[in-house]
Amino acid sequence: MASDNKKVKIKVTNLHKYFDKNEVLTGIDAEITEGEVVCVIGPSGSGKSTFLRCLNKLEKATSGDIVIDGYDITDKKVDINKVRENIGMVFQQFNLFPNMTVKKNIMMAPVELKKMTKPEAEQKAISLLERVGLSDKADSFPGELSGGQQQRVAIARALAMNPDIMLFDEPTSALDPEMVGEVLDVMKELAAEGMTMVVVTHEMGFAREVADRVLFMADGVIMEEGSPEELFGNPQNERTRDFLKKVL
Amino acid sequence: MNFGRVLTEATPLLLEGIKLTIGVSLIAIAIGIVIGLIMCLMKMSSSKILSAIAGIYIWVIRGTPMLVQAFIVFFGFPQLIQLFAPSFRLDAFTAGIITLSLNAGAYLAEIFRGGILAVPKGQSEAARSLGLSKSKTMLKVVLPQAFKFSIPSLVNQFIISIKDTSILSVIGLAEIVNKAKTYVGKSYEFFSTYIFVAVYYLVIISILMIISNYIEKKLKYEGKK
Numbered sequence: 001m002a003s004d005n006k007k008v009k010i011k012v013t014n015l016h017k018y019f020d021k022n023e024v025l026t027g028i029d030a031e032i033t034e035g036e037v038v039c040v041i042g043p044s045g046s047g048k049s050t051f052l053r054c055l056n057k058l059e060k061a062t063s064g065d066i067v068i069d070g071y072d073i074t075d076k077k078v079d080i081n082k083v084r085e086n087i088g089m090v091f092q093q094f095n096l097f098p099n100m101t102v103k104k105n106i107m108m109a110p111v112e113l114k115k116m117t118k119p120e121a122e123q124k125a126i127s128l129l130e131r132v133g134l135s136d137k138a139d140s141f142p143g144e145l146s147g148g149q150q151q152r153v154a155i156a157r158a159l160a161m162n163p164d165i166m167l168f169d170e171p172t173s174a175l176d177p178e179m180v181g182e183v184l185d186v187m188k189e190l191a192a193e194g195m196t197m198v199v200v201t202h203e204m205g206f207a208r209e210v211a212d213r214v215l216f217m218a219d220g221v222i223m224e225e226g227s228p229e230e231l232f233g234n235p236q237n238e239r240t241r242d243f244l245k246k247v248l
Numbered sequence: 249m250n251f252g253r254v255l256t257e258a259t260p261l262l263l264e265g266i267k268l269t270i271g272v273s274l275i276a277i278a279i280g281i282v283i284g285l286i287m288c289l290m291k292m293s294s295s296k297i298l299s300a301i302a303g304i305y306i307w308v309i310r311g312t313p314m315l316v317q318a319f320i321v322f323f324g325f326p327q328l329i330q331l332f333a334p335s336f337r338l339d340a341f342t343a344g345i346i347t348l349s350l351n352a353g354a355y356l357a358e359i360f361r362g363g364i365l366a367v368p369k370g371q372s373e374a375a376r377s378l379g380l381s382k383s384k385t386m387l388k389v390v391l392p393q394a395f396k397f398s399i400p401s402l403v404n405q406f407i408i409s410i411k412d413t414s415i416l417s418v419i420g421l422a423e424i425v426n427k428a429k430t431y432v433g434k435s436y437e438f439f440s441t442y443i444f445v446a447v448y449y450l451v452i453i454s455i456l457m458i459i460s461n462y463i464e465k466k467l468k469y470e471g472k473k
Binding site for chain 1: 370378396
């Protein structure tokens, strides 16, 4: 669904990643355009999370290029902290700061990085909490919230910096089943608003419904990619068929 | 053995000693926290030189008795410095604080390191992903949590430092044991005097333990509150 006149947000060329001598990513090429929602699926150990974490340099690429909004983040001269301000990330384990209230969690980065004054950040936090349906939890501590609520706060926290790319690393995998829906709903809204999103997920229903494009990864490469209709309806690769048979 | 006599005669002396004991330990633990924090960050830094310096410091302090350290600081260093500045003098109070701070600093460095390592990696990843620099992440996200994890061990180190102050009686620091020795020298009331000293220590340290338990309980709740 990515139309050709849209801006390329993420361009990955021949990405390799080793952990010691273990090659986890064995040459990945990918291009993600503005407003596109890309879901990455695949068996565990296929390198999907590593791929995602390379996109904001939480993992350093061993070789290859990763260009985000024109900045090659594999280049040491590029200030990764600046680039990261425009890339929100949501983790499987939420990773909220347990010693800060929900509101402080959201306000911390914009205030520390001098993007907003304290009152501005507070205003932002309140409106973001409204958006994820947690207005009443502003002064709670993360430990008092359910998993689903924590993850919605984590999404709000990532949005506080007004990023134009959002990365999701298995955002619903640590949740009890009844809480998966509330998190996916927030993500769906975000997708509908035109956010560029890369989502590593096991939620095939979400991928089918929301993704513009689905990447199937195995053995550290993208084995197959296409629209959800193509990939789920008529998978070409043997590995894709095999995987889908197991999970669907 | 005249407990009554010792109680009335020695108590004023011992109370004076206790004041000094607590004062010296408080100052030393405060300086020790600063030293410990710096050494801990140096040891964990990616610079091999800084990490080696901190490693050697911790190794030397932990690998030698405090009695020897006190002798080196009080008798040794002044002799060395007097080679260049003959008028240099070091009083027992200063030497005692230096020894005790250096000692506490080494143990606290390891305590803080343990605290930092106890903060889940996801915490700093979350902060870094928001665009915070390495040092800001350390300062704003990791250290506050690490410090909290360290508080019980920190109080424990404080208890150890209070007890270790007694070692400094050998360099003439007029803390409680030193005062007791002086009194015993005149009165020959070994048993009752030293029993009183032990009781005083027990009282101070028990108070600290109660505070420590209270803090620990409070911290446990805070995560859920």
